[in-house]
Amino acid sequence: MTSPAPSQIQFAQFGCGLIGRKRALALKGLPGASLRYACDLDRARAEGVASLAPGCRATTNQAEVLADPAVTAVIISTINSALAPLALAAVSAGKHVLVEKPGALNAAELRPVQAAAEATGAKVRLSYNHRYHPALQKAHELVAAGVLGPLMFLRGRYGHGGRTGYDREWRADPKLSGGGELIDQGVHLIDLAGWFLGEFTSVDGHAATYFWQMPVDDNAFLSLRTASGQTAWLQVSCTEWKNLFSLEIYGRDAKIAIDGLGGSYGTERLAFYQMLPEMGPPETTIFEYPRGDDSWAAELREFAEDIRQGREPSPGLKEGIRTLEIVGEIYQRSGFSGK
Numbered sequence: 508m509t510s511p512a513p514s515q516i517q518f519a520q521f522g523c524g525l526i527g528r529k530r531a532l533a534l535k536g537l538p539g540a541s542l543r544y545a546c547d548l549d550r551a552r553a554e555g556v557a558s559l560a561p562g563c564r565a566t567t568n569q570a571e572v573l574a575d576p577a578v579t580a581v582i583i584s585t586i587n588s589a590l591a592p593l594a595l596a597a598v599s600a601g602k603h604v605l606v607e608k609p610g611a612l613n614a615a616e617l618r619p620v621q622a623a624a625e626a627t628g629a630k631v632r633l634s635y636n637h638r639y640h641p642a643l644q645k646a647h648e649l650v651a652a653g654v655l656g657p658l659m660f661l662r663g664r665y666g667h668g669g670r671t672g673y674d675r676e677w678r679a680d681p682k683l684s685g686g687g688e689l690i691d692q693g694v695h696l697i698d699l700a701g702w703f704l705g706e707f708t709s710v711d712g713h714a715a716t717y718f719w720q721m722p723v724d725d726n727a728f729l730s731l732r733t734a735s736g737q738t739a740w741l742q743v744s745c746t747e748w749k750n751l752f753s754l755e756i757y758g759r760d761a762k763i764a765i766d767g768l769g770g771s772y773g774t775e776r777l778a779f780y781q782m783l784p785e786m787g788p789p790e791t792t793i794f795e796y797p798r799g800d801d802s803w804a805a806e807l808r809e810f811a812e813d814i815r816q817g818r819e820p821s822p823g824l825k826e827g828i829r830t831l832e833i834v835g836e837i838y839q840r841s842g843f844s845g846k
Contacts, residue, residue: 514539515539515540515541516539516540516541516579516580516811516814516815517540517541517542517543517577517578517579517580518534518540518541518542518543518544518578518579518580518581518582519542519543519544519545519546519572519575519578519580519581519582519602520534520542520544520545520546520556520581520582520584521546521547521569521572521581521582521583521584521585521593521597522546522547522583522584522585522589522607523545523546523547523549523552523553523555523556523584524547524552524584526584526607527545527547527552527556527582527584528555528556528559529803530582530584530803530807531545531556531559531560531563532559532803533803533804533807534560534807535559535560536804537804537807537808537811539811540807540811541560541562541563542557542559542560542563543562543563543564543575543577543578544557544563544564544565544566544572544575544578545557545560545563545564545565545566546565546566546567546568546569546572547567548567549567550565550566550567553565553566553567569593569596573596573597573600573602574600578602579602579603579814580602580603580604580605580810580814581593581597581602581603581604581605582604582605582606583597583604583605583606583607584607585607586677586683586684587609587611587612587683587684587685587690588612588682588683588684588685590606590607590609590610590611591610591611591612591616591617591619591620593606594606594610594611594620594631595619595620595623597629598620598623598624598627598629598631599623599627600627601627601628601629602629603629603630603631603810603813603814604624604629604630604631604632605631605632605634605806605807605810606631606632606633606634607634608633608634608635608694608695608698608827609685609690609694609827609830609831609834610633610824610827610831611685611827611831612684612685613685613831613834613835614828614829614831614832614834614835617824617827617828617831618828620824621824621825621828624824630813630814630817630818630819630820630823631820631823631824632806632809632810632813632820632822632823633698633820633822633823633824633826633827633830634806635694635695635698635699635822635826636802636803636805636806637695637698637699637768637802638698638699638702638802638806638822639801639802639803639805639806639809640768640775640796640800640802641775641796641801642765642767642775642776642777642794642796643699643754643765644805645777645794646703646754646756646763646765646777647702647703649761649763649779650703650756650758650763654758654760654761654781655756655757655758655759655760655761655762655763656758656759656760656761657758657759658703658704658737658756658757658758659737659738659757659758659759660737660738660739660740660757661700661703661704661738661739661740661754661755661756661757662739662740662741662753662754662755662757663696663699663700663739663740663741663742663753663754663755664741664742664743664744664751664752664753664754665692665693665695665696665742665743665744665751665752665753666688666692666742666743666744666745666746666747666750666751667692667744667745667747667750667751667771668745668746668747668748668749668750669719669725669745669746673719673745674719674720674721675721678691678723679719679721679722679723680722680723681722681723681843684723685834686714686723686724686834686838686843687714687716687721687723687724687725687727687745687843688714688723688724688725688726688727688743688744688745689714689724689727689743689834689837689838690831690834691743691745692743692745693727693729693741693743693834694830694831694834696729696739696741696743696754697729697731697739697741697830697833697834698822698826698830699754700731700739700741701826701829701830702822703756704733704737704739705733705737706733706734706829707731707732707733707739707829707833708732708733708734709731709732709733710729710730710731710833710836710837711729711730711731712727712728712729712730712731712741712837713727713728713837713840713841714726714727714728714837714838714841714843715727715841717746718746719745719746723843724838724841724843725744725745725746726742726743726744726745726746727741727742727743727744727837728741728742729741729742729833729837731833750771750772750773751772752765752766752767752768752772752773753765753766760781760782761779761780761781761782761789762779762780762782762789763777763778763779763780764777764778764780765777765778766778768800769796769797769799769800770800774795774796774797775795775796775797776793776794776795776796777793777794777795777796778791778792778793778794779791779792779793779794
């Protein structure tokens, strides 16, 4: 069983690549938290992350970390095939877990994690950090305030153009990744769509490989519907030669258009279009967020509060499993066997 949350939350970082370093840097600004271990199969990488936090120990020994009663929570930032096994080991040891999306190769791998977390009381947060981008936070605030009126549908597009040798990286091996573009960037759009519209009871669409020479998808097209008929039209692509993020949310009274995520995706921007009684051109308000990506730190603050308050994380295992069920349905009907 998990212990009561201490005043100082001591974290362990599993996986010390690019995302692991981002996590360690975000932890530096989190009050009441410290990084106790940096763990990676590559000791040099573990030492690199450990050097970012005073007193942090580098190790290649997962069991040593999970046996330490001083460790409150574990952040798991590895390739997809290692996410669920590490999460299961951590929650079985009574540690709270923040696990990178998609959380597993498929939904079936997350269900034992869910059962173990229920048994030990461990809190598990799925890292869908796009929810914490400022434009997405503003959009959710506007939707919750009711200014869009009843929501009708949303349309999302997300993509990048890959890079030389992309089809020979681990993401192109279904045994390591669980799939291609749909399980990589597509899960972000599925998560965001569910965050705004709710549970999807109807799933349609397909995944395909058009350009890259790999046994996983490089494009996917989805139509998701709620029980009341609200629809999410989603496309993800790693043949998007200019990096793109676009999410449009349509209500009966107004529309939100979000473009960009910062960096190579362009300045993050939200346009709010308020319909007028006489129709015609809407009243328009623009919000821009040029200061960079703070979503990693914002998500960690939420995870720390999950632990301190003993609350159920959102998104948690329930949302993570449903997202991977949708991915699995699309892969099955498209002839991709995944793992």
